[in-house]
Amino acid sequence: MALTGRAALVAALGVVVVLVAPQPGAALAGVCLVLAAAILVDLALAGAVRPLRFHRSGETLVRLGQRATVELVVENPGSRRVRGVLRDAWPPSAGAAPRVMRLDVPPGERRRLTVTLTPTRRGDRESVAVTVRSVGPLGLAARQGRHRSPWAVRVLPPFLSRKHLPARLARLRELEGRHPALVRGQGTEFDSLREYVVGDDVRSIDWRATARRHDVVVRTWRPERDRRVLIVLDTGRTSAGRVGEAPIPLAGAPADGGGPVSGRGARPVPGWPRLDWSMDAALLLSALAARAGDRVDFLAHDRAVRAWVSGASRTELLSSLVNAMAPIEAELVEADSRGMVSAILARAKRRCLVVLLTDLNAAALDEGLMPVLPQLSSRHLVLVAAVSDPRVADMAARKGTAEEVYDAAAAERTRLDRRRITARLRRHGVEVVDAPPDDIAPALADAYLALKAAGRL
Amino acid sequence: MSLTGTGPAETRQSAPTSPTARSMWRASRMAILLGLLFVAAAVVSVAIGGGTGPSRRLDPDDTSLDGSKALAQLLRARGVSVDRADSVTRARELARGGDRLLLITDTSFVLDPAGLATIPGDRVVVGDLYRLDLLAPGVRSSAQAGERSREPECPLPAARAAGDAFMGGAAFTAPRGATGCYPAGDDGWTLVSMPNAGGTTTVVGGGEFMTNRRLAEDGNAALALNLLGSAKAVTWLVEPPRDGTGDTVAGPAGRSIYDLMPPGVPWAVAMAAVAVLVTGLWRGRRLGPVVTERLPVVVRAAETVEGRGRLYRARRARGRAADVLRAGAIDRLLPRLGLAPDAGRDEVVAAVAARTGQDAVQVGSALYGPEPADDAGLVALAQYLDTIERTVGEH
Numbered sequence A: 001m002a003l004t005g006r007a008a009l010v011a012a013l014g015v016v017v018v019l020v021a022p023q024p025g026a027a028l029a030g031v032c033l034v035l036a037a038a039i040l041v042d043l044a045l046a047g048a049v050r051p052l053r054f055h056r057s058g059e060t061l062v063r064l065g066q067r068a069t070v071e072l073v074v075e076n077p078g079s080r081r082v083r084g085v086l087r088d089a090w091p092p093s094a095g096a097a098p099r100v101m102r103l104d105v106p107p108g109e110r111r112r113l114t115v116t117l118t119p120t121r122r123g124d125r126e127s128v129a130v131t132v133r134s135v136g137p138l139g140l141a142a143r144q145g146r147h148r149s150p151w152a153v154r155v156l157p158p159f160l161s162r163k164h165l166p167a168r169l170a171r172l173r174e175l176e177g178r179h180p181a182l183v184r185g186q187g188t189e190f191d192s193l194r195e196y197v198v199g200d201d202v203r204s205i206d207w208r209a210t211a212r213r214h215d216v217v218v219r220t221w222r223p224e225r226d227r228r229v230l231i232v233l234d235t236g237r238t239s240a241g242r243v244g245e246a247p248i249p250l251a252g253a254p255a256d257g258g259g260p261v262s263g264r265g266a267r268p269v270p271g272w273p274r275l276d277w278s279m280d281a282a283l284l285l286s287a288l289a290a291r292a293g294d295r296v297d298f299l300a301h302d303r304a305v306r307a308w309v310s311g312a313s314r315t316e317l318l319s320s321l322v323n324a325m326a327p328i329e330a331e332l333v334e335a336d337s338r339g340m341v342s343a344i345l346a347r348a349k350r351r352c353l354v355v356l357l358t359d360l361n362a363a364a365l366d367e368g369l370m371p372v373l374p375q376l377s378s379r380h381l382v383l384v385a386a387v388s389d390p391r392v393a394d395m396a397a398r399k400g401t402a403e404e405v406y407d408a409a410a411a412e413r414t415r416l417d418r419r420r421i422t423a424r425l426r427r428h429g430v431e432v433v434d435a436p437p438d439d440i441a442p443a444l445a446d447a448y449l450a451l452k453a454a455g456r457l
Numbered sequence B: 001m002s003l004t005g006t007g008p009a010e011t012r013q014s015a016p017t018s019p020t021a022r023s024m025w026r027a028s029r030m031a032i033l034l035g036l037l038f039v040a041a042a043v044v045s046v047a048i049g050g051g052t053g054p055s056r057r058l059d060p061d062d063t064s065l066d067g068s069k070a071l072a073q074l075l076r077a078r079g080v081s082v083d084r085a086d087s088v089t090r091a092r093e094l095a096r097g098g099d100r101l102l103l104i105t106d107t108s109f110v111l112d113p114a115g116l117a118t119i120p121g122d123r124v125v126v127g128d129l130y131r132l133d134l135l136a137p138g139v140r141s142s143a144q145a146g147e148r149s150r151e152p153e154c155p156l157p158a159a160r161a162a163g164d165a166f167m168g169g170a171a172f173t174a175p176r177g178a179t180g181c182y183p184a185g186d187d188g189w190t191l192v193s194m195p196n197a198g199g200t201t202t203v204v205g206g207g208e209f210m211t212n213r214r215l216a217e218d219g220n221a222a223l224a225l226n227l228l229g230s231a232k233a234v235t236w237l238v239e240p241p242r243d244g245t246g247d248t249v250a251g252p253a254g255r256s257i258y259d260l261m262p263p264g265v266p267w268a269v270a271m272a273a274v275a276v277l278v279t280g281l282w283r284g285r286r287l288g289p290v291v292t293e294r295l296p297v298v299v300r301a302a303e304t305v306e307g308r309g310r311l312y313r314a315r316r317a318r319g320r321a322a323d324v325l326r327a328g329a330i331d332r333l334l335p336r337l338g339l340a341p342d343a344g345r346d347e348v349v350a351a352v353a354a355r356t357g358q359d360a361v362q363v364g365s366a367l368y369g370p371e372p373a374d375d376a377g378l379v380a381l382a383q384y385l386d387t388i389e390r391t392v393g394e395h
Helices: A005-020 A024-045 A160-176 A207-213 A274-291 A317-325 A337-347 A362-367 A369-379 A390-397 A402-427 A440-453 B021-049 B069-077 B088-095 B113-117 B157-162 B220-228 B264-284 B303-315 B318-337 B345-356 B360-368 B375-394
Strands: A053-058 A061-063 A068-075 A082-089 A100-105 A110-117 A123-126 A129-135 A141-148 A152-156 A188-195 A217-223 A228-234 A295-301 A305-309 A353-358 A381-387 A431-435 B081-085 B100-104 B122-126 B140-150 B165-173 B179-183 B189-196 B199-204 B233-237
Touching (some): A005 A024, A024 B264, A068 A100, A100 A110, A228 A337, A274 A317, A274 A353, A274 A381, A274 A440, A295 A337, A305 A317, A337 A369, A353 A369, A353 A440, A362 A369, A369 A381, A390 A402, A402 A431, A402 B303, A402 B375, A431 A440, B069 B081, B069 B220, B088 B100, B157 B220, B165 B199, B318 B345, B318 B360, B345 B375, B360 B375
Parallel strands (some): A061 A152, B100 B122
Antiparallel strands (some): A068 A110, A082 A100, A082 A129, A129 A141, A188 A217, A295 A305, B165 B189
């Protein structure tokens, strides 16, 4: 049960009545009794909430930054009209609007309400409860009840770097050649036999086939296909650090917007976690690799396997990847590199390109990855991709005052450590891509294309 | 990218989750039962205990352990009339009858202590009261004394006859001509008796021996009767009740503000309380649950770097900062100069000097020199390193 503002207003008017009444004691008792009786009558006559039935429909998947609509059908099987308000409670980061909706369902009928979700965070968002407050005919009191009407919306990573995809696909086509290459080179494989036309290199004539076909036939070549790419996402503590500027404000970041600087001491607004930038880069790479005809597998690992996508067909690869990525959050534990390497070795039987999305943190890599890297790099081609922090570059560039120079020295120290660990990784035959958040996805795609062009897959 | 994957949720049946009246009754009946039991126990205990409200210490009508009804009854049994007086005016009126003893246990409520001191006759003052100097001139409190059973050790007949008594509280210094009893070590006396204008003034350190709790112990009752029973009547000064009927301030013609109000106002206040309650119930009822969720941690990746910068700054670590800046600059210069990563100092300095056209000694001291002497030197070094890098990049 719940009272309304009207009941409070009546009680307030009762104060005036009691004040001017000739017999104030009797007036007080009278006003209170009348109010109580009216409230009881209202409660008795209000439409029942418990027998209401709810049905939902609408979207279950939405990309971060987009809106989803979920429809809620309220069915009133009771004999009285249910009039009042309804709240569909979602977690705050689901961004459900409107918060409270008016409801008026005549007996035996149903009404459709629409909730718009504007999620501010990846992951699964579930409706917690539907609360209905059914006001009586006098508008003094209401029956209130709660229902569970489950619905979940999975918020997928936004894949903002897909704007880079056309340019990379053009490069890929260039690489493949709409006209199959006639020159056999490294990183190419046999494509087909075709008839010789004037202008073809005579060295590419396949004499054996020519003898069988009574026609001059040349061999054509194309870049290797059906290579394997294994994208490994490190979801350990280093992936939780926020870098850059969030293209879509995430939950947990200050909501007061207004430029990259706000609050006291000009502290920059925290951007996106490295994890989200890495996911973006992984999505661009897998879209590109799928188009290039390679098989893409995905592994997310910190101390245990968080997600594993394997054997997805080319058309379904991206949707299964974003579905697997959606609920992953950075775990605040040190990643177990040994476990990660053994998980990779157990899953990748054949040689493949292992793209490891992590951070070039010298301390973490020294303890974790470096000792076990030879096991991995001896069997597979390893590419380490890391998101660098533009704030560090910014700090290193400012040298106006003594304070700034000390900060610049600290930033320089970090960059030096990063360069040294990069050099050590390269000595192990590992490719390294180190780019700021906005460039990591295209840089990783370019590195992949370069490897493909060089035939190193 | 297609969004055609199977959703995490299918259309499922809705179900009411709010408790029914029956389940609420089931869940709360034990609590309600316990609450009723508690209320019943409270009612019974108040009914048995007499419901006299808070105890009034040393009040002749109070039956609690701190009261003094027992002593008043003893006095009355011995033919001494005990009259309560809750104001100085009343005490003075009673004193007109003559041969009365004034017992003062508290003066904190007395508006006119000087007037109290002028009331003639015997006087017993209990405790180190406010304006003791007026009530018993010359008697001063000298120390705090523990309350315990003490021996009289004095020639005062009342004390000698009573023997040991539970005395203490304050210890007093006795003026010339006064008798001190029940000494508290060397600190003074816990009972001082001295003659005044119209009788005897007796000051005792504490009234514990007169309470219902202690009266039966030692010679407490004897001492109290000896002190108070000497007169035919006792005026017992007590604190007036705090309901506004005593010496409280009233308006013209003695009418308080309550008398001047229209009769409806108190009822209207009660109605306003009901209105506030209804408003509270209206605003306090939440529409649905508070939804919580586990949020990801917000930590900027640059925080460790900023922390290191603050450490450098706090320790004024010029040497370390300069070393790092130099190492970074050399690390970037080497590939541009076409030198091997393990090139020696002379090689680097010579190559930089040749490329930039700057003095080799100056370049050498910038790239490999000593720690800057002060912060200005560090800033200058940082900017000079920048200049070298820029010049090498341009040429």
